[in-house]
Amino acid sequence: MIIKNKKQTKSDLRSVVNLKKISCSPRKLRLITDLIRTEKVEDSILKLNFIKKKGSILIKKILLSAMANWKNKNFEKDIYNYNFYIEKILVNKGTQFKKIRPAPKGRGVKIRKRYSNIYITIIGKIKKLINYGT
Numbered sequence: 001m002i003i004k005n006k007k008q009t010k011s012d013l014r015s016v017v018n019l020k021k022i023s024c025s026p027r028k029l030r031l032i033t034d035l036i037r038t039e040k041v042e043d044s045i046l047k048l049n050f051i052k053k054k055g056s057i058l059i060k061k062i063l064l065s066a067m068a069n070w071k072n073k074n075f076e077k078d079i080y081n082y083n084f085y086i087e088k089i090l091v092n093k094g095t096q097f098k099k100i101r102p103a104p105k106g107r108g109v110k111i112r113k114r115y116s117n118i119y120i121t122i123i124g125k126i127k128k129l130i131n132y133g134t
Contacts (some may be wrong), residue, residue, distance in 0.1 A: 013124045014087065015070035017062050019117065021094055026116040029055045029091045033118075041067060041084040041122055059118070066122045074124070082124035090119040 032055045036044035048060040094115035100108040
């Protein structure tokens with residue numbers, strides 16, 4: 001019986017996380033995601049630590065979840081031999097919770113609580129070892 005070695009494809013090195021119905025508006029989350037787009041995951045987590053917004057905590061948790069997914073998917077590979085980059089990050093509009101608040105003179109004012117969906121894809125690239133000669 002011949003067993004062929006499985007070639008490493010790009011889909012093996014990717015990890016995808018979808019989080020839906022986040023209680024933060026898409027506009028507020030896009031401000032944060034624009035800062036970390038196409039960067040290393042380590043650098044983006046460091047940036048998110050210093051941003052004082054609710055969305056930064058949520059996005060940091062999602063990035064850590066994506067790293068854990070990659071580790072579980074590629075358990076035979078050493079995580080320290082790879083650099084991780086954010087390949088794609090999308091913030092889309094989710095559902096809206098609408099209710100009416102009473103206002104003066106018998107009127108009603110609409111209150112819209114906006115939710116959002118986040119899609120993050122990270123990719124692991126093999127670190128290039130630099131040989132300075134011996």
